[in-house]
Amino acid sequence: MSFNVNAEIAVCGGKLLKLSHYSDVVNNTMDVNIYLPQQYFTGSNGKPIPSIYFLSGLTCTPQNASEKAFWQLQADKYGFTMVFPDTSPRGEHIPDDPAYDFGVGAGFYLNATQEPYKKYFQMYDYVHKELPRQLNQYFNNNKNPKLDFLDNVSITGHSMGGYGALSGYLQNYHSKKYKSCSAFAPIVNPMNVPWGQKAFKNYLGNDRLTWRQYDPSELVKQVHNYGDDKILIHQGTKDPFLNENLRSNLLIEAARGTSWEDKIDLRMVDGFDHSYYFISSFVPIHAEFHAKHLGLI
Amino acid sequence: MSFNVNAEIAVCGGKLLKLSHYSDVVNNTMDVNIYLPQQYFTGSNGKPIPSIYFLSGLTCTPQNASEKAFWQLQADKYGFTMVFPDTSPRGEHIPDDPAYDFGVGAGFYLNATQEPYKKYFQMYDYVHKELPRQLNQYFNNNKNPKLDFLDNVSITGHSMGGYGALSGYLQNYHSKKYKSCSAFAPIVNPMNVPWGQKAFKNYLGNDRLTWRQYDPSELVKQVHNYGDDKILIHQGTKDPFLNENLRSNLLIEAARGTSWEDKIDLRMVDGFDHSYYFISSFVPIHAEFHAKHLGLI
Known part of the structure; x- marks a missing residue:
């Protein structure tokens, strides 16, 4: 784990x-950016510093959100680490698609089951399991961890990454993996919009039952909220993707009842x-x- | 003035x-970005909103600093407008140089006297005179101006734009055109560093006497500070251009005495x-x- x-x-x-590391689950080198806040250098009152994972949207690398x-x-203000994972494995050998909405830069944070994608596109396991474990091992090689990438963590994301954050949060809701979830202009119902349908069909095959495990608007029906947990979403009214691919109202409708x-x-x-x-x-x-x-507050 | x-x-x-307009002094269309703060929309207690001009560095367009x-x-916090001018005229017909440090994207905020540049590279007159006048006319077509681009204004910039800010501030110091000046990693003594020498030679010719009117480290000797005006500069110690092209200590040395x-x-x-x-x-x-x-405070 280096x-x-x-x-x-x-x-x-x-x-x-700006880090890179070998991922055993995507069988490839992955890039990831980490922002260590000032509290890491000046001291954080003995408590490990929590993390927020930001999942980026289509075509993005870890650089876009970092810049x-x-x-x-904000990380300095409150004292949290930021983790900016990449949106897919990269390289000439990674199966790709000429369009921007599938393949490299468009991993959709799921575990592909279909050829030729399944060898590399295991982004769900990468983002929610392997990356946090690797980060925790790399940064905390002693008994007094200064950084927490595993337990006291939250998740957010933009567009495809907003869907990734919602999906990952809800799938792991009962294990309380993430303390909170928010999203910026997320794809809320990928099964029913063109971007999601293209990705799910090619990564997961044609069985729509298997699509449901990743779809936030399906997951709110499956996953019971026993507490008072809220999900925060911002969505711009002049977003050119709102009406065809984001359709945030579908999540509100799905949650009804x-x-x-x-x-x-x-x-x-x-x-x-x-x-x-x-x-x-x-x-x-x-x-x-x-x-x-x-x-933190 | 449209x-x-x-x-x-x-x-x-x-x-x-994101604006564009025709400049009579550079004989070309110019791009410029303006950020209007929330006070422009919610009201600013009747006083015109002041402006800060940010001059960008080599290769930049108005987009870099905007993004x-x-x-x-900060503009929202204090209530000022930001103006992000371009770094040169642009277009296939603009005389250029294959390197990044001269020609398009590298106007050096001066008035060129040499062929073939002098027709277009009149960036000093553009930034310090024509652009502020045009902006004031365009945004204030009534007797109660809401925005002030001319009188209550300050200037700052980065790298080549830091030099541009220092140079413009000092050249206009006695008319009190700018209320304050700051710079991020500026070229402080262009006459004595490679970037500046290349630009000055090609835009201004070989007479080093004419170079002095633009060089901050010469201007501090020529322009008397009668008050207590200070110039704020930040410079990173790991800046790869510090030792050869920025050399901020030269300004401190020039100001001595x-x-x-x-x-x-x-x-x-x-x-x-x-x-x-x-x-x-x-x-x-x-x-x-x-x-x-x-x-404002």
């Missing part, structure tokens, strides 16, 4: 690490688009939301 | 406008590089510095 540190960049009061979402200022009714805090924000301008505008609100659930 | 609004993007509490410097949150001695607040920041990660980390401090001089 990471290569390809760059270590001073940002705000902390450091952005443009501006989580760093379930234990998640009124627990999906969907905030439609007037005039915002799908870009990092939108994301960065609401990162402070999402940071505060997660900081509360991570016990 | 501007095309190519995009209007919701960001934080305000709007980013990565993250001024918007002049009215600017101890008025250049140069802050060497440990471990920071030349990127927008560096800029965005210190934008909050520069925003507060300018906000004080603009009467």
